[in-house]
Amino acid sequence: MVEPGTPGLARVVEAFSASVLAADGGLDRPRLGALVFGNPERLAVLNGIIHPLVRERAAALAAAAPKGAVLVQDIPLLVETGQGPSFHLVLVVDAPEDLRLQRMIEHRKMSADDARSRIAAQASREDRLAAADVVLDNAGTKDELRDAVDLLWRHRLAPYAENLAKRRIAARPGGPVLTAANPGWAQQAARIAARLLAVAPREVLAVDHIGSTAVPGLDAKDVLDLQLTVRDLAAADRLEPLLAEAGFPRWPGTGPDNPKPGQPDPAAWDKRVHGSADPDRAVNLHVRAAGSPGWRYALCFRDWLRDDAAARADYLTEKRKAARRHGVDKSTAAYAADKEGWFTGYAAPRMEEWATHTGWQPPSYAAP
Template sequence: MLKIGLTGGIASGKSLVASRLQELGALLIDADLIARQVVEPGTAGLDRIVEAFGRGILDEEDRLDRPKLGSIVFHDPSQREVLNGIVHPLVREAAAAMMAGAAAGDIVVQDIPLLVETGQGSKFHLVVVVDAPDDLRVQRMVELRGMAPEDARSRMAAQATRKDRNAAADVILDNAATREELLATVDGLWEQRLVPFAENIKRGVRAVRSDGPVMASSKEHWGSQAARLAERLMAAAPEEIMAVDHIGSTSVPGLAAKDVLDLQVAVADLDTADRIAPRLAAAGFPAVPHVRQDTPKPSHPEPEGWQKRFHANADPGRPVNLHVRVAGSPGWHYALLFRDWLRAEPSAVALYESHKRELAGRYAEDRDTAAYADAKEPWFTDIAWPLMEEWANRTGWRPPSYSSSAVRKRGQ
């Protein structure tokens, strides 16, 4: 199944997006609705809230007086933490039970107002944020909900900032214009990304790529995207994955590259790589069979040291190559050294970019990158390798070491 985390600040339009996704066919799990259900009269949740806040937060029918409780927790962060500590675990438990009943090809959308605040982003294939300017959200709360401006701002202050929320997003839906424009954007997201993503996960195949070696200027967001994906990969097999590193051209600031992220997963051995393959596939990274191994380099000529397992992203909106290598192997070592050499040496960046642009022009008519990749191999061995080795010896560079119990994420 495809798991989507939907969030947005108060009065951003998140509920409208959730309703539209449900109309389109998503299984909607509404955290706000569940949060109400777990504190209904007679529930353990309500009993615990009364124990923490007193019977004064009940109305005449012994139901939770939400405005009264809200006036307490939205002005006192410590009280808000007490409430969240009671309600959030109950909501997550109920949501997990609902998700367990979903079918393999379902698109499950969890509507979670505090997704960012509670650090749940790594649980999902995608985090979708509904965004609107703060002033517009205050205006909506005043005009549509009858709130005083200061109360509206207080509610907003109790949530993550707009900057932090958007930084956690894989998809940002702009709701600063009309309702019709927002719904049209949601429809496009559903048809062009979510439906094919879910189908690819169900079939266990990577997303179709039809672009040749098209170079893009370096993007600042490549690093943050890689970091989010690294967290999801670590969450898929936390006891087996030793590290996830952002490697390749997109990991080097200022270097032009194809808009494809390369990530390296470090494992103890290839048996581990094979054992976690189904979990990587469920996380959105199915194995790609019949991919050639890395080419041995002069200082490490043994072919067995360059074996790897290769996966790629099922998400049509974010191409990713995933290289699963044994920590300490020559292929693992080369990928990290190559990245760090390029990051440290501007002359190396210029040299590599010139070579890539020349080859991209040569193979511009290709509909894939196979010939382009093959043509780069001699450069890696004959040009890059001796320069990298010299730099490593001169600077004392050493690759990271992982203890048997260490589990690290290294998305940057």
């Protein structure tokens, strides 16, 4: 976007003078970098020129790509510009800061001070890793990195692309396997929630992490449960193709929730269920109407378990019993059904007592 003769280069020269031009009329990038890095005001001016042009060009290239193509965008400032939720996956190529400094000095011929100012002007390593669905270790050789990319392509990216093209949920063979609580589940759920919120901001009221993986310290299947809140199920149906495009096709043949005590009307428990097309991150996405009994139950149950250690212990005992009974199953369907009696007969009354005692109330949403 800043090649000789382009409007982008003309605007850069207008903002920073002809001193940023090289002898051949092209952009002198080291000279420009020395002017803007370490100077937030000048950097903001440059970004205001370049970023809109780059995004416009990227959108045009994406629109012209063949159907089913895998599009990879290399965005150095993805975290700083908040673009992560726009992509199915965010991949970060990572190396320790001392090694990055060494490479910038050796390969880009930067001074140590210039290299440090360049790093200081960007998101921290911690923030980049927090935004990443995939982290590739770039502390080794180029061949090692290339092998890691090949492995990622074969086992995740290519199958994911095929699932997206076919509107297919990634296969999950085998029965229930409980794993130790993973502190990373919350961060993974937050990244996915941000993508879902971006699908249709006027239709999606909220996305909440629910289920066992939302309860710190509770062992669970390595499957994230998320609840997407809409005003009614007509909105859920309008969202169906958009969610599929975002990587969450609808589960075929899914019906209403099982009614809980005091809610005999099955229709009141109706929902839509979607799953993840990503073969490396299993997700159950429950789309429910705000105020419906199933929506309330999911949020109250999560908060009860978070607050009550005895309830967590009781639920873990039940989960382990059901997992033992269904460990050789070919799916987790029977495992889930086996726990329904515990939810309705044991958990529901105790959860409601807790809600009354603590004054728990579900969230409310203002009219748009």
